[in-house]
Amino acid sequence: MTKAPTPLRHFTRRRFLATAAAAALTAGLLTGARPLMAQEPIKVAAIYTVPVEQQWVSRIHKAAVAAEERGDITYTFSENVSNTDYARVMREYAEDGTQMIIGEAFAVEQEAREVAAEYPDIAFLLGSSFKPDPALPNFAVFDNYIxxxxxxxxxxxxxxxxxxxxxxxxxxxxxxxxxxxxxxxxxxxxxxxxxxxxxxxxxxxxxxxxxxxxxxxxxxxxxxxxxxxxxxxxxxxxxxxxxxxxxxxxxxxxxxxxxxxxxxxNFEPTLNMAIEQVKAGTFEADDYGRFSIMKEGGAELAPLGTFAGKVxxxxxxxxxxxxxxxxxxxxxxxxxxxxxxxx
Missing domain, CATH: 3.40.50.2300 (Response regulator)
Structure with missing residues (x-):
């Protein structure tokens, strides 16, 4: 893993990781986890171009931590991976027995799809502005439709x-x-x-x-x-x-x-559906963006906290x-x- 930068003033790295771990046991129940068949956990790796504290990535990380705590997956990740290194890190995880790779393809779309084509038995679930390609059946995309x-x-x-x-x-x-x-x-x-x-x-x-x-x-x-x-x-x-x-x-x-x-x-509905499909052997090229909408539990309005009663x-x-x-x-x-x- 790469080393993260100095923690932010308020949202510190230690606090973030501790909070993610503490919330893991209940996160699935709160945000759309689906019960899975009792099987060996699947091996999942995530590749992030920014620290796991970054807003968008932190939600993927939180869902993966929760899935690991439930026993559905084993989870490892690399953060701060440069765009030029992204394909290389994908191949390293693919060669290491990983069954599903998650992350982001926004700046490496072509390279990511090329790597996926080299490893047809591995599921790839990557954030993308583009749609899935039926000719690449192991490459699914998602988006934050909140x-x-x-x-x-x-x-x-x-x-x-x-x-x-x-x-x-x-x-x-x-x-x-x-x-x-x-x-x-x-x-x-x-x-x-x-x-x-x-x-x-x-x-x-x-x-x-x-x-x-x-x-x-x-x-x-x-x-x-x-x-x-x-x-x-x-x-x-x-x-x-x-x-x-x-x-x-x-x-x-x-x-x-x-x-x-x-x-x-909430990334949990997206990730949990992918885990189900990988375990069932039915993972395919699909657009998981639909699991990010409010009706699917993928988005919500946070509590107002100290502003309750002031709006x-x-x-x-x-x-x-x-x-x-x-x-x-x-x-x-x-x-x-x-x-x-x-x-």
Missing amino acids: QDASYLTGIIAGSMSESGNIGLIGGFPIPEVNRLMHAFMAGVRETNPDASFQVSFIGSWFDPPAAKETAYAMIENGADMLYAERFGVSDAAQEKGVLAIGNVIDTQADYPDTVVASAIW PQEAMDLVEQRKAEIMSGDYVTEINDEEPKSN
């Missing part, structure tokens, strides 16, 4: 912003980020139709200082609410006394006076109404993968 929860956080954000000037800071303008930002902005307009947006991308998946500096600039330009798609944004919001909305993970406990609400991604009741009533409509299918959050722009 736009429903992002939309709900937008309703809350719009009601809590006094200036109506809202900043959004993301890593890269790829569909996985764009759709969440658009859903968030749509929610904001429900309660603050005249809101304006500052949108910026820092060009990195893990650069808290850059995200923090970008947030400072938006606050200087009048933003009183920030969409924290990256680590570092909530630190700036906390220091400057403005509010923030979390993404993918819940950091409310770390920023009790800052983070109002968060859209949570206008009218906004919370709309949140509950929309949540019920989403679960019943009466409301469908628009998926817009185009790059969002400032207005």
Whole structure:
């Protein structure tokens, strides 16, 4: 494994790993685990280009830890793997008897699929902006379709912003980020139709200082609410006394006076279905993105914590109404993968 960088100020590595382990025994019950047949655990390896503390990767890691604690898998991982080394690490795990490899193919799509073709008996489940290819039956894809929860956080954000000037800071303008930002902005307009947006991308998946500096600039330009798609944004919001909305993970406990609400991604439904299929010998090229939606337990609105009772009741009533409509299918959050722009 590669060495992770210095821990973040609030969300430390030690705390993260301890929390993941402590939650493992109950995580499956809370987020869609499926009972599996009593069999030998399958050997699973994960390859991450960032530290396991990073929001998106941390959710995959948490689900894998829970599956290992249940006895469904054995789990090992490599973090901070560069894009140029990704294919090599895939082959190393494939040669080591690994039965399923999980991770991310966003910047290594062609190389990852080439490796999968070399090892047809190994299941590959990788985050991807592209669809599965029937000609590569052992390569399945997934995505974080948590736009429903992002939309709900937008309703809350719009009601809590006094200036109506809202900043959004993301890593890269790829569909996985764009759709969440658009859903968030749509929610904001429900309660603050005249809101304006500052949108910026820092060009990195893990650069808290850059995200923090970008947030400072938006606050200087009048933003009183920030969409924290990256680590570092909530630190700036906390220091400057403005509010923030979390993404993918819940950091409310770390920023009790800052983070109002968060859209949570639960990877357990995705991973548990893949484990079932590998054990049953039925794993195939498939799009697991559907297991990330709210109706499947793949997304949720985090508890408001210290902000419970502080959000206008009218906004919370709309949140509950929309949540019920989403679960019943009466409301469908628009998926817009185009790059969002400032207005």
